Amino acid sequence: MKKNRVNISGILFYILVIAVMLIILFPFIWQILTSIKSERELWSIPPIWIPKKINLDYYYSVFIKRPFLTYIKNSFIVASSTTVFSVLVASFASYALARLHFKGKNIILSLVLAVSMFPGIAIVSPLYIFMMNVHLLNTYIGLIIPYTTFTLPLAIWNLTTFFREIPFELEESARVDGATYMQTFMRIIFPLAAPGVFTTAILSFISAWNEFLFALVFNTKDMMRTVPVAIAMFPGEHELPWGDMAAASVVVTIPLIIIVLIFQRRIISGLTAGAIKG
Amino acid sequence: MNAVKRTRRQGLSESQFGYLMVFPALLCIGLIALYPVVQTFWLSLHRLRLQFPDMTKFVGLQNYITIFGDDRFINATINTVEFTIVSVALELVFGLCIAMLMNKEYKGRGLMRAAALVPWAIPTTVSAMMWKFIYNDQLGVLNDILVRLHIIPEYKAWLGSEVTAMGAAIVADVWKTTPFMALLLLAGLQVIPRELYEAATVDGASAWRQFITITLPLLRPTILVALIFRTLDAFRVFDLVYVLTGGGPGNSTETLSVYAYKTLFRNMDFGMGSALSVIIFVFIFIISLIYIRILSSGSSAE
Amino acid sequence: MKRFKMLSLLLVAILVVGLTAGCGGGGQQSNNTNTQQEQNAQPQQNPEPVTITYRAGKDTSERTQMLIKQFEEENPNIKVDFQEMPWSTDDQHNAYVTALQAQDSSIDVVAMDVIWTAEFASAGWLLPLGDKFPQSERDKFLSGPLEAVTYNGEIYALPEYTDAGVLYYRKDIISTPPQTWEELMEMSKENIGKNGIRYGIVFQGNQYEGLVCDALEFIHGNGGDVLDSNGNVVLNSPQSVEGLKEMVSLVEEKIAPEGVTTYMEEDARNVFQQGDALFMRNWPYAWAVVNGDDSPVKGKVGIAPLPHGPNGKAGAPTLGGWNLAVSKYSKHPDEAYKFIEFMCSDAGQKTTALVGGNLPTRKAIYNDPEVLAKNPFYKDLFNAFISARPRPVSPFYPQISDSMQINFHKALTGNITAEEAIANVEKDIKSIMGK
Known part of the structure; x- marks a missing residue:
């Protein structure tokens, strides 16, 4: 009797999960369907849901017409370097802000936050002049540096929240054992805040991966383009190859899903680490 | 407790270490973000339209006065x-x-x-x-x-x-x-x-x-x-x-951002566009202050 | 702990790759067309050729590549680095404004929408070309595009290709295309509901530059105008109001679909191509597409000059197209000019028409048998093309356009009347120009 009730509520729960997933994924599924329709089905009025036969032409043209793998490589290098820098720099700062005593902490926190309040469009022109003068246009670093800077505020704020949660006793016992500040930070604080660290990493990665404005203006050479700009390159003056663009967006989303699947294991391992503290 | 820490055999005091840890972040922000932000503030006090480089001049708060009397700004x-x-x-x-x-x-x-x-x-x-x-x-x-x-x-x-x-x-x-x-x-x-x-x-x-x-x-x-x-x-x-x-x-x-974008890059009016950007900044600043007041009042009491 | 170390090792590896690859990217000023890898592998062997950078919107045809190849063969000491930009004109404009106001010397040849010439010239970003471009040469170009590269009496660019609004109609349903917008409305009302026709006309009604092009055709085609020849604002006239009213009534009387206020070129083209609309206002590019093998209306489409209003004598298509200019900050202005001269030469223009499918700017090309064989409608529409009207030539054009976009769109969506829209725009233009 009791078992049955559990089962029913379990089934209801799974129905709920599947429903939520369907709603979330529907536009993306539609995008996938779009990417395998024929040109005629794509533009038909009213819309056709399921194509008669699977058409992979768009995928073919995404990789053949343009060096799309190069764009993915560029985006990957820029986004992963940004993530590493951002998480490193931010976790140093957050550790200090969350756990050490020194003057001016609140001022630093608000200064960091204020940076992210300016609209990107206002910053792009002065930054271009700076990048031009230091010869960093059309380089990876020219994107990595500003991306790191503009992902820092979220990273610092988020990590500071997490570092604050970690009980002080753990840190103190380590220090009593003779560990330096750096050692306690690397061995205790950083691993214990793993859910926060990996969340921050994913968020930084995706925001760097998706950035458009700086990438458009700073990196104008074809070989240095990132994915969002590359996708914006598909349309012509009077041409909207929506099939190609749908295929491209599916292609670039899948590596991200894989990365998330890898990272989310880290989040779980952080969970078990978190259990120690309780 | 501080005394205990300082007696440990490390070169840095707690606050020195703290500043050291914060330094890379501040360097990034100072290098990349500060100059454009200050520049935007400065430009917002000028009449600066790229089409007419010779007519550039300092106008004080004139751009802000114009913007606040503008229906389009209020609508945005x-x-x-x-x-x-x-x-x-x-x-x-x-x-x-x-x-x-x-x-x-x-x-x-x-x-x-x-x-x-x-x-x-x-x-x-x-x-x-x-x-x-x-x-x-x-x-x-x-x-x-x-x-x-x-x-x-x-x-x-x-x-x-x-x-x-x-x-x-x-x-x-x-x-x-x-x-x-x-x-x-x-x-x-x-x-x-x-x-x-x-x-x-x-x-x-x-x-x-x-x-x-x-x-x-x-x-x-x-x-x-x-x-x-x-x-x-x-x-x-x-x-x-x-x-x-x-x-x-x-x-x-x-x-507001669409309006600022059109003003800056389509109309090439960097004076007004910068002023709009500063206003967006100020609005966001106020909102953040409100959030922090409301939501962190509890946690600081803990 | 071990896994954590592994992960940090991996991250460091990525970082190192990122940094080295980044450094390889090299400086902006490096005058070598080769890709980064090649640049690293072999130091410059032949210092002689000059490389010029040509920045333009993405070309979906082979035209630009063909022309560059031809040019490089004819000029072995000049190499052209074609930097493609996304087609969105706003993205291009944005990137130009940022680079040129920074006095960046890495762009030599600038491709500009016709409406940008005045503002870029006024900003001092373009090299005046008057003395290199003699009157005898100028006479060989269409007058509209030539007017669009002239600012304050000086020439700042060469017209690369032109464009003009035309009327597409279903020749399987209608034998003679309408002369006036009124006739068009009547024909539409007669045919809606028959032969699968659901709408009379589709056009570009979204709030964007295309709306300005379309609306000005109604205003110009009814004898109205924005600025007179002395630059005075004369928009607010009964003719302009009546012209705009005709446009609004297409939506009000449901001759155009409700959603036309969200349409850009391709939205309109698709509805027409599916056989749902009797007429379409669009640019000549659509001709090849609606007659493509995949098109449900293939062979059923006619093309005609735009209709006019009760006070107009002939349809007044809006002038579109692109121009090529030399950046003032270019380090190789002579080579850059040579390139744009070539692009706008007879040979260049012919390739533009044949391969790119764009309207040439040189009169002679319209009589070329090869070109006419591919685009038979050039002959009939030549008069319409040469009568194309530029949008107001002014360094303030973007702001003027902005006001027109907002107010015309409000009129189209029924928020204000045509009278109010015209009055608002006139007021805005006066205050913009008065500043």
């Missing part, structure tokens, strides 16, 4: 506030629900987590175009679904009417950025010790009661961070609106 502010409040509120509610779904333990949770992130992983301009197609008055799948379900009698131009255009933009934004909210909140949920819930269950507290007494208070710092950063982004919304409606119909969806 109202649109932006409407967009921000509705979309951030919806995102918080949905984000919290999804985060709790992702935090529960069940088979296929990994898939759920990856799926929930998909919308955020699609580049904004692409997702905006995708929604434009979904809303299309002829070949849009939204019309198809609603007509098949007999919810509306005939196809509608969702982006072509003042009544629905803003709502359509908000839906697209909520879809795209709820994952951001959910992920941040999920990380916050995970550091709440399980034992608290176990103890509450033993005491016979209902799930709702546990949510109110345990989850919400402990999640408050994370909610604060999530709200601040979502609000910052929503208030500066640009790509999405620009691609979906271009500010139309009849400017009913033009946001």
